[in-house]
Amino acid sequence: MQKKEELYSGKAKSVFATDNDDFVVLSFRDDTSAFDGEKVELLSRKGMVNNKFNAFIMNYLAENGIPTHFEELLNDTESLVKNMQMMPVECVVRNVASGSLVRRLGVEDGMTLSPPIFELFLKNDALHDPMINEYHIETFGWAKAADITEMKALTFKVNSLLQKLFAEAGMILVDYKLEFGLFKGKVYLGDEFSPDGCRLWDAETRKKLDKDRFRQGLGGVIEAYEEVAHRIGVQL
Numbered sequence: 001m002q003k004k005e006e007l008y009s010g011k012a013k014s015v016f017a018t019d020n021d022d023f024v025v026l027s028f029r030d031d032t033s034a035f036d037g038e039k040v041e042l043l044s045r046k047g048m049v050n051n052k053f054n055a056f057i058m059n060y061l062a063e064n065g066i067p068t069h070f071e072e073l074l075n076d077t078e079s080l081v082k083n084m085q086m087m088p089v090e091c092v093v094r095n096v097a098s099g100s101l102v103r104r105l106g107v108e109d110g111m112t113l114s115p116p117i118f119e120l121f122l123k124n125d126a127l128h129d130p131m132i133n134e135y136h137i138e139t140f141g142w143a144k145a146a147d148i149t150e151m152k153a154l155t156f157k158v159n160s161l162l163q164k165l166f167a168e169a170g171m172i173l174v175d176y177k178l179e180f181g182l183f184k185g186k187v188y189l190g191d192e193f194s195p196d197g198c199r200l201w202d203a204e205t206r207k208k209l210d211k212d213r214f215r216q217g218l219g220g221v222i223e224a225y226e227e228v229a230h231r232i233g234v235q236l
């Protein structure tokens with residue numbers, strides 16, 4: 001597979017064309033951003049850690065019946081993925097209250113959510129990723145009704161699989177964000193799953209082991225990501 005020109009550069013990853021239109025290269029950079037790109041820093045090793053972490057999770061999900069865009073790990077910071085038409089929607093599941101849910105509704109941080117809460121956001125930095133629902137998505141043509149149903153079902157299936165994976169490694173999967181796309185008309189999980197897009201707390205101490213360490217200036221960001229990777233068995 002020949003890597004060709006850059007197609008797109010996001011806040012933490014870049015996408016490159018290949019000599020096969022069906023596949024693109026995802027390149028994980030060390031850039032770390034928060035607050036819709038207002039806080040940006042380069043954190044050494046982040047690209048490598050997230051690339052390998054994501055490969056591990058995507059493979060685990062695929063082995064357990066989740067269709068994903070992931071094809072193969074190419075090197076330390078790059079992976080080959082399907083060239084999907086991404087839906088501009090973020091699917092969030094919350095098992096424990098934290099982050100924007102607490103700010104929005106004034107509920108207690110750390111409260112267990114039973115049943116878990118599912119939320120949808122529009123992927124749009126200029127509008128600060130506003131919360132939306134199924135009606136906005138269908139009416140504005142961001143995804144078809146059947147694809148929304150599929151995204152939601154897959155997001156909950158991922159929740160059961162990953163809650164168990166992290167619980168067995170002594171962590172609580174507090175919440176996470178997934179993005180989906182279409183490839184040859186079918187819905188696949190896209191983007192990445194890494195500590196950049198989820199909240200993970202140590203089950204005993206509730207120490208934050210995710211991007212909240214960066215958002216809140218707690219330090220030890222990459223060390224925490226590496227600890228999570230090590231606990232679930234990712235080879236870095």
Ligand code: 5GP
Pocket residue numbers: 090092098099100101129175176177196197198199211
């Ligand atoms: P919240 O709505 O509380 O800010 O985020 C809920 C969960 O989704 C958190 O785990 C957060 O990391 C993830 N999340 C929400 N929006 C984004 C985003 O734009 N980028 C990334 N990387 N993660 C997000």
